[in-house]
Amino acid sequence: MEFEVIDTQISPGGRMEVLSKAEVVQLLDNSHGGLYQVFRSCALAVLNCGSGLDDGKELLERYKSFDISIIQRERGIKLDVKGAPASAFVDGVMIKGIQEHLFAVLRDILFIKAAIEDDRKFDLNTTEGISDAVFHVMRNANLLKPQVNPNLVVCWGGHSISSDEYDYTKHVGYQLGLRGMDICTGCGPGAMKGPMKGATIGHAKQRITTGRYLGITEPGIIAAEAPNPIVNDLAILPDIEKRLEAFVRMGHAVIVFPGGAGTAEEILYLLGILLHPDNAELPFPLIFTGPETAADYFRQIDQFIAATLGPKAQQSYQIIVNDPVRVAQEVQAGIRQVREFRKAKGDAYYFNWLLKIDAEFQKPFEPTHENMRNLALHKNQETHLLAANLRRAFSGVVAGNVKNQGIRAIEKHGHFEIRGDSEIMASMDTLLASFVAQNRMKLPGKAYTPCYRVIK
Numbered sequence: 090m091e092f093e094v095i096d097t098q099i100s101p102g103g104r105m106e107v108l109s110k111a112e113v114v115q116l117l118d119n120s121h122g123g124l125y126q127v128f129r130s131c132a133l134a135v136l137n138c139g140s141g142l143d144d145g146k147e148l149l150e151r152y153k154s155f156d157i158s159i160i161q162r163e164r165g166i167k168l169d170v171k172g173a174p175a176s177a178f179v180d181g182v183m184i185k186g187i188q189e190h191l192f193a194v195l196r197d198i199l200f201i202k203a204a205i206e207d208d209r210k211f212d213l214n215t216t217e218g219i220s221d222a223v224f225h226v227m228r229n230a231n232l233l234k235p236q237v238n239p240n241l242v243v244c245w246g247g248h249s250i251s252s253d254e255y256d257y258t259k260h261v262g263y264q265l266g267l268r269g270m271d272i273c274t275g276c277g278p279g280a281m282k283g284p285m286k287g288a289t290i291g292h293a294k295q296r297i298t299t300g301r302y303l304g305i306t307e308p309g310i311i312a313a314e315a316p317n318p319i320v321n322d323l324a325i326l327p328d329i330e331k332r333l334e335a336f337v338r339m340g341h342a343v344i345v346f347p348g349g350a351g352t353a354e355e356i357l358y359l360l361g362i363l364l365h366p367d368n369a370e371l372p373f374p375l376i377f378t379g380p381e382t383a384a385d386y387f388r389q390i391d392q393f394i395a396a397t398l399g400p401k402a403q404q405s406y407q408i409i410v411n412d413p414v415r416v417a418q419e420v421q422a423g424i425r426q427v428r429e430f431r432k433a434k435g436d437a438y439y440f441n442w443l444l445k446i447d448a449e450f451q452k453p454f455e456p457t458h459e460n461m462r463n464l465a466l467h468k469n470q471e472t473h474l475l476a477a478n479l480r481r482a483f484s485g486v487v488a489g490n491v492k493n494q495g496i497r498a499i500e501k502h503g504h505f506e507i508r509g510d511s512e513i514m515a516s517m518d519t520l521l522a523s524f525v526a527q528n529r530m531k532l533p534g535k536a537y538t539p540c541y542r543v544i545k
Contacts, residue, residue, distance in 0.1 A: 093174075095177075096170065096172065097170050097183060098169050099168050107165055108161070117158060117159065128198055129156070130493070134315045136155075136174050136187060136191070137152075137315050138318060149312075156172060157169070184318060187318060193325070196229070196230065197226065197324060198308075198325065201325075204229075205222050211225070216448050216451055219334070220442075220451075223326065223335050223338060227335055227440070230324040233339075233440060235438070238428060239341040239424050239431070241339060242271070242272055242284075242342050243273045244258070244273070244343075244345075245344070245345045245355045246345060247280055249528065249530070250529075253383075254383055255279060257411075258282075258346050259284070262283060262286060263290050264416065267417070269295065270420065270421070272284050272302050273302075274303070274304060275306060275310075276305065276317060276320045277317060278317060281317065285302045289302075301322060302321050303322045306325055307328055307329055308327075310492065311325070312491070312492075312493065330453050334450075337359060338441045339440060341438075342420045342423050342424050342427070343359060344377075345375070345378070347379045347387075353524075354484050360394065362444065362447075362473070363402075371444060372427050372430050374420055374426075375407070376408075376416055377391075378410065379410065381410060386527065389523050396512065396513070399472060407419065449474055449477040456489070457498065461505040461506060462507075462508060464509070466479065467510045468513070482517070486541050490540055499540045505542070507544065508544045517543055
């Protein structure tokens with residue numbers, strides 16, 4: 090099947106206007122240590138925005154002729170784009186938001202390579218060094234706003250949700266926008282787009298022209314969750330762990346909408362952090378919400394958390410069904426507590442330095458077959474560490490579902506095997522089976538083939 094493509098050249102429009110010769114060489118280097126492949130795959134994902142395709146491997150195969158290179162000129166740089174998806178253009182001209190996202194990809198990939206991988210400016214063997222690296226990526230992207238009161242709400246949820254659930258995310262976003270809240274998501278479609286879309290209307294009614302719609306992603310997931318055009322500030326972190334840390338360091342509250350394995354991963358990540366003894370007194374509003382049709386979904390999530398992490402974890406969140414106004418009011422009240430706490434402790438409003446994040450939540454997890462088999466999924470450990478390992482298990486399922494490298498590993502070696510205590514495995518199997526039954530593992534219309542096998 091042929092897909093319509095367009096060739097073009099674009100200028101950065103005030104961002105990343107100049108590059109050094111060394112940076113250009115790195116971006117065009119197709120060797121193992123070069124940046125070309127990661128730059129190409131991220132750029133293609135950005136250009137494929139809105140297509141509904143959530144399979145990184147299929148995207149690369151669909152647009153095999155796609156190419157992106159850099160033209161050095163005396164007045165600055167241009168990107169030479171060949172074989173780009175036609176959906177990124179209107180009357181032959183690239184959509185401005187997509188053009189901005191392309192240069193955000195360029196900016197962050199270069200910064201990560203120079204400051205984190207090559208220069209070793211940050212000690213990635215320490216929790217402090219990793220948090221410092223996350224801070225500098227976000228600062229380099231100009232996403233830290235020191236003169237703004239806490240108002241950033243992180244919204245998590247699936248890219249594969251029903252129209253009912255999508256409409257509900259817009260209603261919640263609208264109520265947040267009316268109350269002057271900004272939105273931060275994983276930047277993709279579904280529950281990541283809906284709150285932003287609703288907030289734009291709320292902001293417009295309140296004549297707020299400075300509304301922020303932050304998208305935070307990473308190279309491995311960007312093809313499945315391409316930045317939606319509402320995102321006006323985009324950041325690409327080096328890996329999923331630093332992406333998750335960026336969410337919880339920058340956000341002042343978190344709302345979780347219905348989702349699949351990726352949403353379960355995010356929930357377990359945050360609960361594991363909140364269960365750490367050092368965070369016992371730290372206010373962090375966390376609300377699970379959806380329409381009436383999602384009540385059973387959150388019941389299953391709550392049961393899984395009770396069976397694995399226990400009642401203390403359940404005390405960390407509220408479940409609010411079918412009430413966008415109450416969700417927004419609870420978030421607003423919770424953020425007031427966050428502001429007072431940080432003011433009293435002298436912590437920054439724009440980056441939560443006081444939040445303790447254990448090293449087990451920061452170490453990049455590579456979901457190989459061996460690593461998935463060897464996860465410590467038992468209760469003979471501190472609860473927050475069990476949460477870290479459960480998070481890794483769901484991260485592996487996400488990789489096998491939608492990430493190019495994970496999909497290829499499954500094709501070559503078969504299912505990931507997930508082993509552990511029988512009670513935990515039974516709860517995990519039940520939850521994953523419910524995701525499959527509710528079409529939460531892939532976009533509707535595409536049959537799901539499990540990439541995992543739970544060994545009870």
